[in-house]
Amino acid sequence: MEQLVLQFFQWFWNLFGLWDALWAVVKPVWPLVWVIMKIVAILVPLMLSVAYLTFWERKIIGWMQVRIGPNRVGPWGLLQPIADGMKLFFKEVLVPTGANRGLFFVGPVMAIAPALAAWAVVPFFDGGALADIDAGLFYVLAMTSMGIYGVIIAGWASNSKYPFLGAMRASAQMVSYEIAMGMALVCVLMISNSLNLSDIVRAQGRGWFADQGAGFLSWNWIPLLPMFVVYFISGVAETNRAPFDVVEGESEIVAGHMVEFSGMAFAMFFLAEYANMILVATLTSVLFLGGWLSPVGFLPDGFHWLALKISFFLFLFLWFRATFPRYRYDQIMRLGWKVFVPLTLVWIVVIGTWMMSPWNIFK
Amino acid sequence: MDFKTALFYILSAILVIAALRVVTARNPVHAVLFLVLAFFNASGLWLLLQAEFLAIALIAVYVGSVMVLFLFVVMMLDINLERLRQGFWGNLWLGGPIAVLMVVEMVAVLSARSFGPEALPVPAAPAAGYSNTKALGTAIYTDYVYPFELASVILLVALIAAVVLNLRQRRDNKQLNPAEQIAIQRKDRVRIVSMPSEKE
Structure with missing residues (x-):
């Protein structure tokens, strides 16, 4: 790839005779x-x-x-x-009089920076990651856990009641669901024996079903079906999307942490939310649905499969929003702590026992 | 000076300034955010030492969860700095000598022959394909399994103690039981009364 790009540049600049100087x-x-x-x-x-x-x-x-x-x-x-986009770009960015000016602008930056930084380790095709690092999965977890600062700082710096309530709700909700998310990922790394996202995908391409040409039955979603569901739902909660969008619940606190923001400052939160949605969809595809792998043996692997899987999960996000009414706050906390966390803990033991038993299929 | 050394100085400079601002910032929320910045730069330093697992763990655990809860609490407190500073001169006679003692101890340890940078062997460069995470996991779960389990139990005790200390039942709390809510039947809520029609 690098050689091809270099050759293209050489050809292009040689048209003007500038290549050697450049x-x-x-x-x-x-x-x-x-x-x-x-x-x-x-x-x-x-x-x-x-x-x-x-x-x-x-x-x-x-x-x-x-x-x-x-x-x-x-x-x-x-x-x-x-x-x-043009409208948001040309709108004035208002700063409330009582706002903490510096932090008011740090908020949107802290929202979008981790949402973009996490993409560094995502493998788009075999060998197609910006940084193919060993601790990739852990890096993604650390980066997504940073996203919450955008919400909290924005809510506090606005010096206004609704944004502050939004920030409080966000910090409790996002920390809670991060735990379930992390525990679900522990199962994934146990059976793939790696934290490297590319290796996790490659591990899903091995197995009896993959040898028979039915690769989609070898992917992680079957042995980890409860974790697959828990991870995706926690992902929806983590991105503060409906039905878990109490952070910005329009009917109670107007728009939560975003009330006082306008123009591009608001657009930053918007971009971060949608970039995070795409990130969760991508990670679910990579971790549980085999990333770039083709579902059947006779079709070639490639980025198009990943794109198809991402689109499916993004459609689910939108479908949820159109279908479900908003959860009540105590119901959100109950689901996170009393349903998902125990379920993931039990499944870690189940997977551990399975791997130690003679019926271990993860090798 | 190569790139790594330059990076080391940049990260350390930001780390020291951020740590100083943690204790000098007037606004407690700013102080917490400077602490987050300090953690972030410390994690960068660990990355330079090729301890990527520890570096990312520092971000995931401290920056991602602990400091969020810290910030949560500090934001809700109404801290009056003037009142906090009132006892400063009264406590200086105790605090000052302790601070001096700690600095002397640190200097003594770090400059000693047994622990100076010259005394320690230069670590060998890790072989290709060496995984930090795997090495740490192997060490924790084989050689150091008892200390590790002991530490986990201590943490568990602290966790349960914190819950028990804060567990107070409020009498005026309207608690919901979701299982009961789901199990509700029509006959529990609605009573159909058959009434003959009345005429005036």
Whole structure:
């Protein structure tokens, strides 16, 4: 890949006869330039996906509620997200008089930074991760647990009652579901014997069913079915999406931590929420549905399978939002602590016993 | 100075400044956030030492959970710094000597022949494919399994003690039982009365 890109640049700049002069300058910093190019290649499609995910969300919820959804801007309303983005970009960013000015702007940054940083270790195809590190799964867990600071800091710095209530709810809810999420991931790393996300995917490509050409039966979702469900639901709660969206519950606290934000500062929270949704969908696909692996033996593996799986989980996010009423706060806490945490603890023991028994299939 | 050394100095400088600001910041919430920054830079330093598991554990555990709860509590407290500072000069006669003693001890240990940077052997570069996480897991669950289990039990005791100390039943609390709510039947709530129609 690197050689191809270099050859392309050489061909392109040689059209103007500038290649040798340019390469003399760029060569010492080329590794850095190459990493930045890879980061751009991940983040630009991600931001475009976020924009069109909002459009898709409005369309799908519209259809589910027998409406049409956005259809005015461009053909079939396809330019709607661009118009929304432009509007947010040119809006004034208001700062409340009593707000803590510095932290008021740190809030949105702390929301979006971890949501983007976590993408560094996600493998898009075999060998297609920005940083193929050993502790990848743990890194993702650490980064997603940082996202909560955006909400808390924004809620506190706004110096207003509703945002503060939102921040309080967020800190309790997100910490609770992180525990269930982490415990579910312990099962995954037990049976794949690795924290490296690429290795976790490769481990799912091995097994009796994969040898018979029915790879989708070898993926982690069958032996870890309860963990698969727990992880995805915790992911929905972790991103503060409906039906767990009490953090911004419109009917009680207007929009929670985002009440006082406008323009691009608000857009940062919006981008972070949707980037986190895509991240949870991607991780669920990578950890439980075999990432880039093809479900059947006669079709080639590749990024398109991962994209298909991500789309499926994103559709589930939208479907949940259109279907379920919002949970009551005590119900959220009960589900997290009294249902998910015990379930994951029991399943860790079950998997451990299974692996020590003669019927161990995870090798 | 190579890139790693430069990075070390940048991270350490931010770490020291952040740690200083933790004790000098006027606003307690700012102090907690500076502590988070200090943890973050300490984790960066550990990454430079190739201890990636510990570095990420520091972020996941301390930054991701402990400091969030800390912040949660500090935000809700109405801390009056003037009142906190009132006892400063009164306690200085005790606090000052203890601080000096700690500095002397640290200098004594770190500059000693047995523990100085020269006294310790340079660690061998890890072989290719060496996994920090796996090495740590193997050490904890084989050689150090008893101390590890003992530490877990102590933590469990502390956990239960914290719950027990805070467990107070409130009489005016309207508690819900979700199982009861789900098991409710129509006949429990609605009574159908057959009434003959009345005429005036």
